Amino acid sequence: MTINQKISIPLFLLAVAYIIASILLPKYDYILIDADGFPLILGGFLLVLSVLLFFNKEEEDARVFIAREDLKIIGIVVALILLYIVFLEPLGFVISTALFIFICSFLLGYRNNIVNSIVSLLFPITFYLLFTRYLMISLPAGVLPF
Amino acid sequence: MNSFNGIIEGFQVAFSLEGMLFVAIGVLIGTVIGIMPGLGPITAIAVMIPITYGMDATFALVMMAGVYYGSIFGSSTSSILLNTPGAASTVATTFDGYPLAQRGEAGKALAIAAIASFVGGTVAAIFLMLFAPILAGLAVSFGPAEYFALMLLGMTAISSLSEGSSIRAFISAVLGFMAVTIGIDSQTGTSRFTFGNVNFLEGIDFLVIALGLFALAEVTYLIINRRDRSFEKISNIGSIRLSKKDFKEISGPMSRHSVLGFIIGILPGAGATIASFMSYVTEKRLSKNPEEFGKGSLKGLAAPETSTNAASTGSFVPLLSLGIPGSGTTAVLLGALLVLGVQPGPLLVSEEPSLFWGVIASMYIGNIMLLILNLPLIPYIAKVLKIPRPLLISLVLTLCMMGVYVISFSTFDLYLLLFFGVLGYVMKSLRFPAAPFILAFVLGNLLEENFRMALTISNGSWMVFLGNPVVLALLLLSLLSIVLPNLRRVKKKI
Incomplete structure (x- = not known):
């Protein structure tokens, strides 16, 4: 199978799933184009495009x-990054x-640990102060008292 | 003389101490981010958006515009010195800029790039001042049907004009569109595709997409090339002095391509990248000795540089006067404006004259500052290239995550950011352009809203699109923009 065919299959499945999810959306009377109108068009487009991609020979490399x-x-x-997201709120910014x-x-x-330590400390402290003191946007303080 | 008062007001904003300060911050940060190989204008703007939260909208936009053209300026510096453009729009700069640098005339090349960019940007700012209000005046009478058709044209144009496969570009646009349908439908209140997750009710924030698809994907490139030591080669950039003869040589291309670049910049979907390539090719065709091109021709450097900057300024015309961005970068700018509570459109010039004219007037100052920044100070600025890559990667990652966190103060968006980062990387390596995605995402809601509004007003009659000459013309243009490039491709095969 070519690379384009491999890409087109998940796209095709996504289009089908998206169309089914659109059909399942609740409908209202008296609304000309309901919430499912546009998604159905989009799903249809993706369906057609994925089929076109299946037979397309461009960018095969x-x-x-x-x-x-x-x-x-x-x-x-x-x-x-995942660890950072988990620890951001408990430990603080x-x-x-x-x-x-x-x-x-x-x-x-x-490997320059001294420079690395300085930057690692200065960068978050500067932004913490910039956000919390100047822009009045709060960041998680975490275990630090300020 | 309403617009005259507006212009005066704009200059007052731009020349105020605060205005000049924010332009300076914008162009400086833009230049520094743009110089980093691999980091382009979209990343520069997206990273700066969180800083603008809570800022005055006018100064915020003045700063963001500075970041935009500053990053293009910076990107041409790395194109010349390292042969690694930060953005697609300065790829053409490497053709003659890098050979010049290899000949030991890097200083001269940087000087030409700076002057050409200055001329392109300034001339285009004058045109912008003239044309944006005219276009806004024409668009005041536009209803939902016209808006729908205009946005559709913008999207089909960017998809069919993007380099590489247009099927991929259209898929990218449709996916962007699908991403924006997640959340509560503004017209019926139906929650769409949220799968019971409350975090999705308000939809995905555009900053998550911009930082994920662009910034994180670009950081991945930095990670893969983290051992690149090409920047250590830069030692002496040589004299930045230009002779009278040099000036004479570049004056022709500069005047031609400021106009050409500006016009291409206004066109939906075209933008700076196409402008730079077109100018390069045109200049080569016009030249008496085209064989010099690619070997360090001054004209070959001045043409795309002028054009890129003129086009990026030109792209502000549809953004400010119609509220419809024509490129990925201006789509991100529009997103930034919406965050600030400003809805650009034909009424902007009359309702917010100080913002409208302030931004345009600030471009003159921004271009002068860039010239000062780039001519004498460039050797010092180029030193940022020596920031160790691992440190740079960590800092950019932190900036992205911080930016996303402060939108909603929920870690859910951070997981989404990571998801879009991975998606951005996969798209990039499978050559799906990300610009159509972000444009569709930013325009999606408006496009759907206008489409439904038009049909509701006409009571379901499709004649609202087909019976109106302006709408019909725009729809035909979108159709042409899909068909023509493919027709050419088919012809080529035969």
């Missing part, structure tokens, strides 16, 4: 492929961001 090593490092970064910057830079290969 496109790949998601990346070197295993890169995949590993991207996986690590994604995991770090400053601490979790400082830890994120330091660990992420370190794992990506930055």
